[in-house]
Structures are given as structure tokens and as C-alpha cells.
Amino acid sequence: MTSYSISLAYDTDRRSIWSCLYSFREVLPGLLAMLFIAIFSNNMPGVPNPFTLENLFVYLDNVIGPINGQPFFQIMNSNFVWNPLLLGLLIGNFFGVPDLWKRGLSYIHALMPLGILMLAPHFMIGHAFKLGIVPVLISVGAIFFTATLTLYLSRLFKLDDRQGATLAGALSTGDPHVCAIMMPMTKARGGQVVHSAICVILFGALASMVFPFISHLFNMPEKYAGFAAALGIGNGHQALSAAFGVGYEAGRYAHYFDIGRHVFMPAGFLYVFFIMLVRKLRHPESPNVHATGSIQKVPLYILAFIACWGLTCLHVFKEPTHHQIFNLVIWDFSLAAGALGLSIPFKEITRHGLKGFAVTCLSGMIRLVLLFTVLGLCIKTGLLA
Amino acid sequence: MNRDHHTLDQNGFDYMENSGREEQDRDTVGMVFALILMAVLTVGQYMGLY
Numbered sequence: 001m002t003s004y005s006i007s008l009a010y011d012t013d014r015r016s017i018w019s020c021l022y023s024f025r026e027v028l029p030g031l032l033a034m035l036f037i038a039i040f041s042n043n044m045p046g047v048p049n050p051f052t053l054e055n056l057f058v059y060l061d062n063v064i065g066p067i068n069g070q071p072f073f074q075i076m077n078s079n080f081v082w083n084p085l086l087l088g089l090l091i092g093n094f095f096g097v098p099d100l101w102k103r104g105l106s107y108i109h110a111l112m113p114l115g116i117l118m119l120a121p122h123f124m125i126g127h128a129f130k131l132g133i134v135p136v137l138i139s140v141g142a143i144f145f146t147a148t149l150t151l152y153l154s155r156l157f158k159l160d161d162r163q164g165a166t167l168a169g170a171l172s173t174g175d176p177h178v179c180a181i182m183m184p185m186t187k188a189r190g191g192q193v194v195h196s197a198i199c200v201i202l203f204g205a206l207a208s209m210v211f212p213f214i215s216h217l218f219n220m221p222e223k224y225a226g227f228a229a230a231l232g233i234g235n236g237h238q239a240l241s242a243a244f245g246v247g248y249e250a251g252r253y254a255h256y257f258d259i260g261r262h263v264f265m266p267a268g269f270l271y272v273f274f275i276m277l278v279r280k281l282r283h284p285e286s287p288n289v290h291a292t293g294s295i296q297k298v299p300l301y302i303l304a305f306i307a308c309w310g311l312t313c314l315h316v317f318k319e320p321t322h323h324q325i326f327n328l329v330i331w332d333f334s335l336a337a338g339a340l341g342l343s344i345p346f347k348e349i350t351r352h353g354l355k356g357f358a359v360t361c362l363s364g365m366i367r368l369v370l371l372f373t374v375l376g377l378c379i380k381t382g383l384l385a
Numbered sequence: 386m387n388r389d390h391h392t393l394d395q396n397g398f399d400y401m402e403n404s405g406r407e408e409q410d411r412d413t414v415g416m417v418f419a420l421i422l423m424a425v426l427t428v429g430q431y432m433g434l435y
Contacts, residue, residue, distance in 0.1 A: 010407045011405070011406050014406060018414065019410065020407055020410035020411045030400075092391055097390065102394045102398060103394075103400070105400045108401075109403045109408065109411040110412075110414045110415040110418070111415065113411075114416070117415070117420070117423075121423070184403075294405070300413065300416060301412050301413075301415060304419075316427065317423070318430060320430070321430045325422070325426055328422055339400070343400070343401045345391055
């Protein structure tokens with residue numbers, strides 16, 4: 001039976017929207033697999049299990065020792081998305097995925113919009129304005145510029161547009177998580193998502209080592225070296241490692257300025273999605289257009305996300321509600337990442353080669369040099385004190 | 386035809402395949418759950434339940 005006939009069978013048997021959840025007996029084994037991967041990967045909210053991959057990495061971090069004050073596995077982006085993904089990858093590739101699990105694992109497609117929507121209360125734009133208007137404008141400019149540049153370079157390098165869009169979303173927002181967020185929007189394949197995340201993480205790790213030299217080359221004051229690290233490296237501990245490599249004050253300021261990048265992250269990934277959707281609608285027959293797949297109009301959950309982001313900016317979601325919702329996001333993405341990891345053979349990740357990494361490095365380095373130039377000009381003209 | 390043992394079961398169900406009506410239903414279900422959870426937590430705090 002082909003997947004087309006399976007889809008037809010779904011349409012025939014469908015009674016309501018809840019039909020996509022199948023029967024409880026069918027999905028239970030898959031849901032349990034996702035649950036156990038999640039609770040053995042992360043210290044999940046409400047689960048007092050000490051035997052987690054997260055705790056193993058913390059132990060190893062203490063053995064290795066910090067790099068510029070930052071734990072190695074945090075620099076390599078160990079978190080509630082990539083830990084279960086790694087565990088799922090290992091289980092799927094070494095032990096296989098039993099057929100019995102597959103109905104339950106398909107819940108990943110409901111969990112993705114669920115998680116994306118619940119991320120909205122995380123991005124309170126008002127918090128960025130404590131930085132002042134010029135740093136906010138530079139932050140927003142850096143996001144849109146990087147997204148556009150990465151999309152352009154991926155086209156120049158003839159990269160698959162789904163991977164190009166995933167890279168553009170993640171690199172512009174400075175967060176490898178965004179690769180997973182881009183997945184339902186760009187319809188990227190699992191291997192492309194993981195490959196893109198590896199490219200962004202590796203670029204961040206390399207760039208954080210080069211960053212102090214570039215900063216000294218531009219003779220950048222520590223305060224704004226921290227700003228450049230937050231925007232040009234992104235990814236939390238990688239930015240901190242880069243900035244603390246310059247100096248203590250730069251490290252503290254990287255933390256201070258990071259909010260400018262963080263709260264505008266949705267603008268970055270939504271921008272990439274809209275660009276790819278418009279491109280697909282304008283060239284529906286082009287053999288090189290794959291991104292956004294069968295999406296013909298903006299999905300309802302994206303509109304709901306934008307509405308919730310608006311409510312967030314109006315401070316509707318106060319503390320501790322925002323934290324409670326984020327705990328659910330941790331649960332949601334951990335479950336989904338386990339299912340994603342199980343779905344990808346190692347060769348699916350490696351077959352994308354080095355083009356994606358070349359695009360990431362080129363785009364990231366151009367962004368970094370331009371950031372230093374813009375910051376230098378702003379300091380010279382008095383726009384930044 | 387080679388079967389993708391990671392995602393495809395013996396009945397031809399591919400759990401990473403997401404298209405058509407099924408995709409719309411999954412999106413809607415995810416969205417409904419998210420809105421319910423967020424509304425319950427938000428209203429709960431406004432009503433002083435936690």
C-alpha cells in the first residue's frame with residue numbers, strides 16, 4: 001500500500017479532526033517510546049529522574065572543565081531538543097524502530113504546531129527596549145540581513161531550498177532550535193533539519209574561537225564586543241564563550257544585549273517562511289522549489305502564533321504563567337525530538353555533504369564582519385555611547 | 386520497493402508523512418490543545434488559582 005493510498009484511506013475513514021489521533025491502543029506504544037526517551041534525556045519538569053543524558057553531560061562538563069567559563073556540552077548546544085533527538089537517533093540506528101511504535105510517533109506532527117504556538121509567550125518585545133532604540137534597530141537589522149543573505153547564498157550554492165530556509169531561520173535567529181521550528185513550515189526532511197542544526201552549532205563553536213581575534217582586530221570596546229557576540233554568534237553559551245574570550249566585561253554585556261536578539265526571533269523565522277511561501281506560490285512548477293511543500297496559504301497555527309505573540313507584547317501572559325507554559329514547551333519539544341531522532345538514519349544526515357556548512361560559515365562570517373563595521377561606525381558617529 | 390524501516394510500517398503507514406487532510410487535522414489538533422493549555426494557565430493565574 002502506498003502512502004497516497006494510506007492518505008486516501010484516512011480521508012475515507014475520517015469522522016472529525018480527532019481522527020488524526022487514531023485509537024488509544026494503536027498509539028500507546030509510540031507515545032510510551034517518546035515518553036521514555038524524553039525522561040531519560042532531560043530533567044523534565046515534574047519528573048525526578050536523575051539518570052538522564054542531561055545529567056551525564058553535566059558530569060562530563062565538570063570532568064572537562066569550562067571553556068571561557070562555559071560548560072563544553074552547553075557550548076555544543078545540549079538542551080531539551082537535542083538530547084532526546086540524540087537518544088532517538090542512537091536507538092533508531094542501533095536497535096531499529098518497531099512498527100508498533102509508528103502510529104504513536106506520528107503525533108510529532110501535532111506536537112510541532114502545539115510547541116510553536118506555546119513558544120509565543122517567550123518573546124516579549126518590550127524587554128528589548130531597555131537596550132535603547134539603536135541597539136534594537138541593529139538587532140532587528142542583523143536578523144533580517146542574515147536571513148536574506150543565507151537564502152541568497154544557499155541559492156548561489158544550489159543548496160536544496162528546504163535546507164537553505166532551515167539554515168536561514170536558524171542562523172538569523174542565532175538559535176539551532178529554530179531548525180526544528182522551521183521543519184513544519186518549510187517541510188524540510190528530518191535529515192536536513194539535523195544537518196542544518198549541526199552546521200549552525202559547528203559554525204557557532206568555530207566562530208566563538210575566532211571571535212576574540214576579530215574583536216581585537218576592530219579594536220572594539222568590550223561593551224560592544226559583547227553586543228556583537230550576542231548577535232553574531234547567538235546560541236546562548238557559544239555567544240558567552242566568545243564574549244568572555246574577549247574579556248569579563250564583554251561576557252557580562254553579551255548576556256545583557258542577548259535580549260535584543262531573543263525577543264525578535266519569531267520575526268526571523270516567520271520572515272523566512274513568508275519568503276519561501278511567496279516564492280513557492282510564484283513558481284509552483286519550478287523543479288527547484290520544494291520548501292513549504294503542499295502549503296498553499298498561511299496555516300492557521302501560524303496566524304494564531306502571531307496573535308499570541310501580540311498578546312505577549314501586551315503582557316497578557318504574566319509570570320509565573322509564562323514559565324508554566326514554557327515547561328509545557330519543554331515537554332512538547334522533548335517528545336517530538338525523540339520521534340524525530342528515531343526517524344532518521346545516519347546516512348540521511350551525512351548525505352547532505354558540506355555545502356550547507358560552507359553556506360553557514362560564509363553567511364555567518366560576513367554577518368560578523370559587517371556587525372563589527374556597523375558597530376564601529378555607530379560608536380564613531382556617537383549613535384552608540 | 387525498499388521500505389524505510391525507520392518510518393514506514395508493514396501496512397504502508399509512514400509516520401513522517403504529513404500531507405492533505407490529515408496534515409490539516411494534526412495542525413488543528415495541535416493548535417486547539419495549545420490554545421486550551423495557554424488559556425487555562427493564563428485564566429488560572431488571573432483568577433488567583435496559583
